[in-house]
Amino acid sequence: MTDDREYRGQDSRVLGQDGFSLRLGTAPKPRQVTSAPAVRSRLAFSENGDGSLTLVRCLDAQADDMNISFEAGERPVTAIAPHAFEGCRALVRVGLPQELRQIGEMAFLGCQHLRRIVIPGSVERVGTLAFARCSGLTQVRLQPGVRALGPSSFSKCSSLVRVDIPDTVRSFGGGVFFGCGRGLVLYGAENSAARQYAALNGLAFDAEAWRQDEHLLLEEMEDGTLCVCGLRDAGAIRVEIPEELCGRRISAIAPKAFFGNRVLEQATIGAGVAVIGESAFMGCTALELCTFERGLTEIGPSAFAGCEHLVQAVLPWGLRVVRRMAFFGCTRLGFVKMPNDTLVEGLAFEGCGPALRVFGGRQEDRTESRYGGNA
Numbered sequence: 001m002t003d004d005r006e007y008r009g010q011d012s013r014v015l016g017q018d019g020f021s022l023r024l025g026t027a028p029k030p031r032q033v034t035s036a037p038a039v040r041s042r043l044a045f046s047e048n049g050d051g052s053l054t055l056v057r058c059l060d061a062q063a064d065d066m067n068i069s070f071e072a073g074e075r076p077v078t079a080i081a082p083h084a085f086e087g088c089r090a091l092v093r094v095g096l097p098q099e100l101r102q103i104g105e106m107a108f109l110g111c112q113h114l115r116r117i118v119i120p121g122s123v124e125r126v127g128t129l130a131f132a133r134c135s136g137l138t139q140v141r142l143q144p145g146v147r148a149l150g151p152s153s154f155s156k157c158s159s160l161v162r163v164d165i166p167d168t169v170r171s172f173g174g175g176v177f178f179g180c181g182r183g184l185v186l187y188g189a190e191n192s193a194a195r196q197y198a199a200l201n202g203l204a205f206d207a208e209a210w211r212q213d214e215h216l217l218l219e220e221m222e223d224g225t226l227c228v229c230g231l232r233d234a235g236a237i238r239v240e241i242p243e244e245l246c247g248r249r250i251s252a253i254a255p256k257a258f259f260g261n262r263v264l265e266q267a268t269i270g271a272g273v274a275v276i277g278e279s280a281f282m283g284c285t286a287l288e289l290c291t292f293e294r295g296l297t298e299i300g301p302s303a304f305a306g307c308e309h310l311v312q313a314v315l316p317w318g319l320r321v322v323r324r325m326a327f328f329g330c331t332r333l334g335f336v337k338m339p340n341d342t343l344v345e346g347l348a349f350e351g352c353g354p355a356l357r358v359f360g361g362r363q364e365d366r367t368e369s370r371y372g373g374n375a
Contacts, residue, residue, distance in 0.1 A: 043071045046081075052099070054079040058088050064113070067095040080107045082127065089113060096120055103130050105150065112136055121145025121168070121243070121271075126153045128173065135159060144168050144243055144272075149176045160184050165194035167247050172197045185209075189247020210245040218245070225251035225272075230258065237265045237286075243272040243295075253280045255300065262286055271295035276303045278323075285309065292316050299326045308332060315342065315360075322348045322361070335359075 042060035045053040053075050055068060068077055077097045082104035085091060091111045096103075098120050105127040108114065114134045119126060121143035128150040131137060137157045144166040151173030154160060160180045165188040172193070177184060188194035190207040198205035210218050210226060216239070217230040226248045228241055239258075241250055250270060255277035258264060261284045269276070271293040278300040281287060287307045294316045304310060305328040313327065315338035322344045327333060329351040336349065338360040345364045349356060 041071045042066070043068070045072060045075075045077070048078065052076045052078040054081055055084050056081050057083075058085045058091075061088055062090050063088065064090045064092045066091060066093070068100075069095065069097045072097070078102070080104055082106055083109070085109075085111055087111075096123075098122060103127050105129055106132070109133055115139075117141070119143060119146055121166075124148065125171075126150055128152060129155065132156055138162070140164070141242060142166055142169060144249075147171065149173055151175055152178060155179050162187060164188070164242075164245070165192070166244060167192040167194070169194060177201070177203065187246050192247055207246050210248055213245060215239065216241065216245075218250070219254070220248075221251065223251075225249045227252045227254050228257055228273075229254045231261070231264075234261075235263055237263055238267070239264060240268045241270045241273060243270040243293075251275070253277055255279055256282070258284055260284075265289070267291070269293060269296065274298065276300055278302060279305065282306055292319075294318055297321075299323060301325055302328060305329055312336065313338075315339070321345065324348060325350065327352060 042058065042063055044056045044059055046056050048054055053072055055077055076099040078099055079102040084104065084107050086106050086109045089112045092113050092115055096119060100120055100123055103123055103126050106129045107127060108131045109129055110133045112134065113136045115136055116139045118141045123146050125148040130150065130153045132152055132155045135158050138159050139162045141164045145168055146166065147168055148171035149169065152175040153173065154177050155175050156179035158181050161183045163186050165186055167189045170193050185204040185206050186194055186198045187206050187209055195205050215232055216228055217232055218226045219229050221227050226245065228250060231239060244250060249272040251272055252275045253273060257280045259279055259282050263286055264284050265286050266289045267287065268291045273296055275298045279302045280300065281304045282302050283306045285308045288309045288311065290310065292315055296316050297318060297320045299322045301323040302325045305325055307330050309332055310330045311332050312335040317339050319339060319342045322342060324345040324347055326348045328347060331353055333352045334355050336358040340360045342361045343364060344361040349358060
């Protein structure tokens with residue numbers, strides 16, 4: 001049996017996955033700062049000296065939903081300090097910034113009501129005991145780019161049943177999943193370090209679960225990547241397309257994948273998706289918000305045609321082309337921003353109403369005059 005000392009930093013040894021004790025390594029520390037912590041809303045931040053911030057402490061112990069980027073305003077948050085959210089038992093959801101590089105030791109220790117966490121690929125290492133004793137945590141998704149999980153980083157998460165681990169993760173500290181429930185399954189690529197880790201520690205592993213994903217209908221492409229063909233739940237109002245599943249990158253959305261879906265309200269398109277196929281979201285009349293991450297290179301013909309409730313589209317850097325009639329008939333679309341070098345084919349924004357402003361892009365048809373401003 002272990003006591004609370006291993007979770008309070010008073011003892012330098014914790015139980016490993018095999019039940020033997022091992023010495024903790026030193027978790028990465030935020031850069032030393034010279035200025036006093038700046039309090040913004042419900043979080044305290046400190047300056048890093050390069051324009052970025054370190055999240056020092058959550059000041060609202062009753063917060064149940066926290067978006068760190070929103071709380072920080074326009075400043076990038078690159079580190080979460082040790083103990084920052086420790087004991088925030090009301091916390092159910094937390095959005096981690098895409099610029100985040102470090103999650104300190106015991107950062108979320110004992111957040112008993114935290115249900116699901118997505119760790120962005122910018123994070124180099126998840127700190128020692130970072131999410132230990134999060135007894136309500138059921139799912140963890142590590143985005144491609146994460147390299148290391150510190151000792152006991154998810155230990156004693158008794159409700160944890162699914163952890164998606166990309167093949168970029170090469171280092172596993174002792175006891176990463178010690179004390180988790182028997183239902184825990186690691187998901188990743190067939191020949192990944194995660195599979196080897198699972199085998200050595202008696203954990204279940206699944207490399208084929210993408211075939212029966214609970215949210216998305218997927219097909220395998222010739223290059224081994226995956227293509228989204230639709231939703232498994234036709235009544236879902238939100239869809240999140242991750243960068244990868246089971247170590248397979250999701251590289252495309254198939255033509256007509258969500259065609260005529262009248263209940264879908266929000267869509268998040270992950271960084272793995274390079275191509276949105278023809279008429280993929282055509283006729284999604286309830287769609288209000290679509291978020292595009294970097295990686296997208298082509299929006300196909302009529303991809304969002306007839307999305308009457310879509311009000312804006314911020315298109316990512318690297319987008320090469322918006323095909324013909326891509327946003328045709330989006331009558332409430334009022335704001336579009338894209339890179340200056342994105343090719344916009346004819347009629348891409350036809351029928352979107354006179355108030356539409358499009359910033360960036362270069363026209364294929366010089367007779368159109370909607371485009372102005374800079375991205």
